[in-house]
Amino acid sequence: MATTKYSRQREAIKEYLSHSKEHPTADTIYMDIRETYPNISLGTVYRNLNLLVDKGEVMKIIGMDGSDRYDGNTQHHYHFLCNKCQRVLDIDMDSIDRINDIANKNFPGKVEGHVTYFYGKCNECE
Template sequence: MSTIRYSKQREAIKDYLKSVTCHPTADTVYLNIQKTFPNISLGTVYRNLNFLVEHGEAIQIDCGDGFVHFDGNPIPHNHFFCRACKCLLDIKMDSIEHIDIIANANFPGKIEGHTVIFHGLCEKCCQKEHC
């Protein structure tokens, strides 16, 4: 078993992800971490983001906008993606974990989780369009 070395850069990336709710892309993380670590490379940011995801300290979200977004909250929760302004938001709602049980009853394999991303217009865009 290999020991995982501590990394100030990885810790800064993790802290940044936990401090924001905007679900940033790797480029956004890079631009913000570069303020503290001016010599950090985009590749290092990608490697550390992937490390955090692989070790359950962050999640990645693909909402169909051509970018992978990252979330510092690895606890299962649902998201909303605005088709107009492209914001990605957390949705606070009762758990729908029971959907895995329903799906498993109708699927010959084994479902181990799900990802839910609701799509539509956020509150601000809905006000602009007079929803």
């Protein structure tokens, strides 16, 4: 795959993710985009999601239940996983990068970053 050609399906996926706040799974994206493109294939959704993740235009989040979810916002931000409704929500707080330094002091290899998920109950489930 030398050059990347335009595809309306990929555009639809980008468009969809840029407006979604739901951190959807590949299957959810597939189901929803089928409303506009009735014969888009699930394989196409997966392939384009991986492509967009590789290009850094989309972020993949692995939930604590192991499910892959996608986020159109690639700016660094924290995620909250609700133990009850299993939704993934955003937390708007400053990055705590200094914990990388703490980790580096206590580890022989090279710590380049960290991934933190918060969990608990969202306000709707409380």
